[in-house]
Every structure is written in C-alpha cells, then in structure tokens.
Amino acid sequence: xxxxxxxxxxxxxxxxxxxxxxxxxxxxxxxxxxxxxxxxxxxxxxxxxxxxxxxxxxxxxxxxxxxxxxxxxxxxxxxxxxxxxxxxxxxxxxxxxxxxxxxxxxxxxxxxxxxxxxxxxxxxxxxxxxxxxxxxxxxxxxxxxxxxxxxxxxxxxxxxxxxxxxxxxxxxxxxxxxxxxxxxxxxxxxxxxxxxxxxxxxxxxxxxxxxxxx
Amino acid sequence: xxxxxxxxxxxxxxxxxxxxxxxxxxxxxxxxxxxxxxxxxxxxxxxxxxxxxxxxxxxxxxxxxxxxxxxxxxxxxxxxxxxxxxxxxxxxxxxxxxxxxxxxxxxxxxxxxxxxxxxxxxxxxxxxxxxxxxxxxxxxxxxxxxxxxxxxxxxxxxxxxxxxxxxxxxxxxxxxxxxxxxxxxxxxxxxxxxxxxxxxxxxxxxxxxxxxxxxxxxxxxxxx
Numbered sequence: 001x002x003x004x005x006x007x008x009x010x011x012x013x014x015x016x017x018x019x020x021x022x023x024x025x026x027x028x029x030x031x032x033x034x035x036x037x038x039x040x041x042x043x044x045x046x047x048x049x050x051x052x053x054x055x056x057x058x059x060x061x062x063x064x065x066x067x068x069x070x071x072x073x074x075x076x077x078x079x080x081x082x083x084x085x086x087x088x089x090x091x092x093x094x095x096x097x098x099x100x101x102x103x104x105x106x107x108x109x110x111x112x113x114x115x116x117x118x119x120x121x122x123x124x125x126x127x128x129x130x131x132x133x134x135x136x137x138x139x140x141x142x143x144x145x146x147x148x149x150x151x152x153x154x155x156x157x158x159x160x161x162x163x164x165x166x167x168x169x170x171x172x173x174x175x176x177x178x179x180x181x182x183x184x185x186x187x188x189x190x191x192x193x194x195x196x197x198x199x200x201x202x203x204x205x206x207x208x209x210x211x212x213x214x
Numbered sequence: 215x216x217x218x219x220x221x222x223x224x225x226x227x228x229x230x231x232x233x234x235x236x237x238x239x240x241x242x243x244x245x246x247x248x249x250x251x252x253x254x255x256x257x258x259x260x261x262x263x264x265x266x267x268x269x270x271x272x273x274x275x276x277x278x279x280x281x282x283x284x285x286x287x288x289x290x291x292x293x294x295x296x297x298x299x300x301x302x303x304x305x306x307x308x309x310x311x312x313x314x315x316x317x318x319x320x321x322x323x324x325x326x327x328x329x330x331x332x333x334x335x336x337x338x339x340x341x342x343x344x345x346x347x348x349x350x351x352x353x354x355x356x357x358x359x360x361x362x363x364x365x366x367x368x369x370x371x372x373x374x375x376x377x378x379x380x381x382x383x384x385x386x387x388x389x390x391x392x393x394x395x396x397x398x399x400x401x402x403x404x405x406x407x408x409x410x411x412x413x414x415x416x417x418x419x420x421x422x423x424x425x426x427x428x429x430x431x432x433x434x435x436x437x438x
Contacts, residue, residue, distance in 0.1 A: 053438040076305040084296025102224040103304040
C-alpha cells in the first residue's frame with residue numbers, strides 16, 4: 001500500500017504566487033489530473049512532486065515520509081516524464097530503450113519489439129530518433145512507461161505532439177496502470193476524456209485552486 | 215554493486231556510441247590541437263633553438279585549450295533533451311552516472327589527444343626522455359582536466375557565452391600545467407621526476423574522488 005501526499009504546498013516564481021496551500025492525497029489506484037492555463041504552475045507542481053525543485057513552503061510525502069528523507073526509495077518508485085522526451089537524438093529507438101530500461105532498474109526481462117508495437121512504432125528499432133517526427137520522438141520517450149518497476153507516474157503534458165491514436169494508447173496505458181494499483185499524476189491543458197476511470201482534479205490558476213473528485 | 219557496474223557501463227557505452235556518431239564534435243577540438251601546434255614552427259622557424267625549448271610547453275598549453283573547447287558539449291545535449299533530468303530522478307546516484315560520462319569524454323577526446331601529442335613531439339624532434347615525460351604527465355593530467363572541467367561545465371550549463379567557461383576552467387588547470395612542465399623540464403636534463411608525478415597522481419586521485427560529486431551537485435542546482 002503506497003501513499004502520496006502533498007501538504008500545504010506553495011510555489012513562488014518571479015515574485016508571483018502560483019499556488020498556495022495546495023493539498024491532495026493519492027493512494028493505490030489513484031488518478032489525478034492537474035489542469036490550468038499556461039503559466040499557472042502545472043509543470044512546477046509536477047517538478048515539486050518529483051523532487052526536482054524544492055517547494056518554497058509545504059512538503060511532499062511518500063508513504064508518510066518526506067521525499068527528501070527517502071530519496072532512494074522514492075526515486076525507485078517514481079517515473080517522471082517532462083516537457084523534454086529524455087531521449088537521445090543520436091541513438092536509435094532500441095538503443096534509447098536499452099538506456100531507459102537500465103535506468104529504470106527494472107528486474108524483469110523485457111521484449112523490446114513488443115513494447116515498440118504497443119507504442120505504435122513497430123519495426124522502427126534501428127531508426128535514429130533524430131530522423132523521427134515530433135510525435136514519434138514523444139512515443140519513444142513514453143516507451144519507458146511500458147517497462148515495469150515503478151508505482152507513481154508523473155507525466156507533464158504527455159499528449160503533446162501525439163496524434164489521435166497516440167492519445168488513445170497513452171490514455172489506455174494510464175488507466176491500466178491505475179487498475180493494476182499504480183498511481184498517476186498528469187498535467188495537461190488539453191481537454192481529454194478519461195471516462196473509464198474515476199479522476200481527481202487539481203485546478204491551478206489565479207491562486208484559487210480547488211480540488212474535487214469527479 | 216553489480217547493478218551499479220551495469221548502469222555505469224550502459225551510460226559509458228551510450229556516450230561512446232554518441233561520440234562516434236557525432237564525428238564533427240569529436241574531431242574538431244583535436245584538429246584545433248594539431249593546427250595550433252603547427253602554427254608555432256611557422257612563427258619561429260622549424261629549426262630554432264627557442265622552439266626546441268618551448269615545444270613541450272606548447273603541446274601542454276594547447277592541450278588545455280583544446281580540452282576547454284571539447285568540454286563545452288559534454289552535458290549540453292543531455293541537458294537540453296531531458297536526459298540529465300531522467301538521470302537525476304533515476305534510482306542510481308547521479309554521481310555514478312556522471313562519472314561514466316566523464317570517463318567517456320576522456321576516452322574519446324584525451325586518448326586521441328595523447329597519441330597526437332606524442333606524434334607531434336616526435337615530428338618536432340623532442341628527446342626521448344622528454345617524450346616519455348610528456349606521455350606520463352599527459353596520462354596523469356588529462357583525466358584531471360576532464361574531471362575539473364566537468365564541474366565547471368555543469369555550473370555554467372544553459373548560460374550564454376562559451377568564453378565564460380574558459381575563463382573559469384583555465385585558472386583551475388594551472389597546478390596541472392605547473393607540475394607537468396616541472397616534470398618535463400627535469401626529465402630533459404636527466405633528473406628524477408618522481409616527486410612531480412606523485413603530485414600529479416595525488417591530484418588525480420583527489421579529482422576522481424571529489425569531482426563527480428561536485429559535478430552531480432552542480433547539475434542538480436542547474437535543474438532546479
């Protein structure tokens with residue numbers, strides 16, 4: 001049983017309060033969407049949740065412990081996906097996946113061609129990422145979520161640059177992960193409909209954020 | 215332990231592949247090294263006594279400058295494409311991953327540089343004692359250049375202006391240059407160079423121990 005809590009979080013950027021007194025909890029199977037206009041602090045919130053940047057106030061807890069006190073455990077349990085894809089343009093899709101797999105620390109063996117098929121890049125193992133389109137690069141980056149070994153996923157605008165099929169694949173991926181007891185927090189400004197699964201919302205913007213269950 | 219060795223070699227292999235695929239970035243600093251060294255005989259005349267005295271110093275100073283140039287790119291693309299972000303959020307220590315990257319830089323840049331330096335030493339008719347001293351000092355010194363350079367690059371990453379990097383790095387390279395040149399001068403007159411080599415080796419051990427930690431900390435600062 002894992003638990004992720006955000007307590008009283010505050011974010012100040014360039015003397016602007018982006019959000020204040022932000023609270024939410026996530027338990028196994030929890031799915032949370034962060035939405036808000038551009039510049040409302042969605043990415044900052046996700047980076048704080050991942051521990052990439054420190055909150056000016058408040059704390060982020062993993063299984064009841066401050067994430068700064070249990071970094072190894074926390075980083076073993078999360079997978080973060082930012083604006084950048086985290087893939088090397090100079091490597092092929094397969095070489096990139098080898099590196100992602102090694103970094104993920106997953107113990108179970110993985111069938112790379114099956115993962116590529118799932119992400120819609122069948123037969124593109126040996127193509128350099130630099131020769132791929134923006135959407136295909138994004139898909140290579142997202143392939144890290146097809147490798148097991150983490151329970152909390154943090155996704156920043158995962159649907160950017162993806163086509164309709166790509167969006168469906170990722171929505172399915174997210175819902176499946178939650179069904180299996182994982183947790184997902186994702187930020188998006190796009191209107192997406194995940195109807196098959198109960199979704200929590202955090203709205204950011206004009207620092208009057210609200211949390212409600214849909 | 216085995217897991218850590220595995221990830222180290224994965225990152226090392228990744229960086230070696232990337233370096234060999236991007237040949238321009240690999241070869242340009244080395245070409246710079248060769249061309250600058252060739253300029254000196256043109257300026258002083260190839261058989262002047264003055265040049266003979268200066269050659270090993272020229273090779274070392276040019277090696278420092280070429281290292282500065284080559285280091286600029288060590289973290290740039292990783293920073294831009296989010297790889298560093300992924301490294302720092304992986305379950306493995308960033309220090310370890312960064313060490314692999316620095317080793318890859320040394321292997322792809324400094325090893326060819328040492329070979330070229332020895333070759334130019336022979337062409338510019340250095341004595342055999344001087345060449346062997348040059349070889350040993352470069353072997354002990356260049357890893358330190360990569361290690362110290364990596365800290366500075368990590369600190370200045372994302373900032374505009376490549377000159378800033380050189381301004382910050384070159385003063386830190388002074389001890390290496392001083393001990394190396396002392397060793398080479400002593401070797402040229404047939405004296406023992408053990409003391410200088412111990413100093414260089416000491417600096418190398420210190421750099422291997424501390425520089426990756428400092429580099430990882432600097433990268434984390436740049437990320438936040």
